[in-house]
Amino acid sequence: MTNSENERNVDRRGFLQRMAWMGTAALWTLATGVVKGTHIEDTTPALGDGPHVVVDNFKFAPATIAVPIGATVTWTNRDDVPHNVVSTDKKFASPVLDTDEKFSYTFPAAGTFKYYCSIHPRMTGQVVVG
Ligand SMILES: [Cu+2]
Numbered sequence: 001m002t003n004s005e006n007e008r009n010v011d012r013r014g015f016l017q018r019m020a021w022m023g024t025a026a027l028w029t030l031a032t033g034v035v036k037g038t039h040i041e042d043t044t045p046a047l048g049d050g051p052h053v054v055v056d057n058f059k060f061a062p063a064t065i066a067v068p069i070g071a072t073v074t075w076t077n078r079d080d081v082p083h084n085v086v087s088t089d090k091k092f093a094s095p096v097l098d099t100d101e102k103f104s105y106t107f108p109a110a111g112t113f114k115y116y117c118s119i120h121p122r123m124t125g126q127v128v129v130g
Pocket of ligand 1: 058082083084117118119120123
């Protein structure tokens with residue numbers, strides 16, 4: 001083995017060691033990400049705090065929700081098709097919510113606030129505030 005061949009081999013070993021280290025680092029990052037993801041799911045209540053309406057199977061559930069003045073209602077689309085939440089009186093309107101996306105609106109005054117899904121107008125619900 002000549003001197004220069006020996007140097008090349010050393011170089012290659014160093015390269016392989018760096019690659020192995022990078023692979024370990026990448027795996028560690030992935031593992032940490034998975035742990036973090038699990039951690040968030042474990043500590044966050046499935047439906048969040050406050051009054052909640054779930055959109056599932058082309059229905060708002062509950063269809064009527066009663067909340068105190070100042071409450072923030074959160075809608076979550078648990079359906080596998082997009083829906084939205086649009087106030088009949090144009091008081092609020094969500095963007096189109098894909099699966100698991102949320103929309104929140106705070107109701108500052110008493111009243112009955114009807115809403116529907118403009119994509120599927122037969123989907124209706126109401127928030128009774130007061
Ligand atoms: Cu819909």
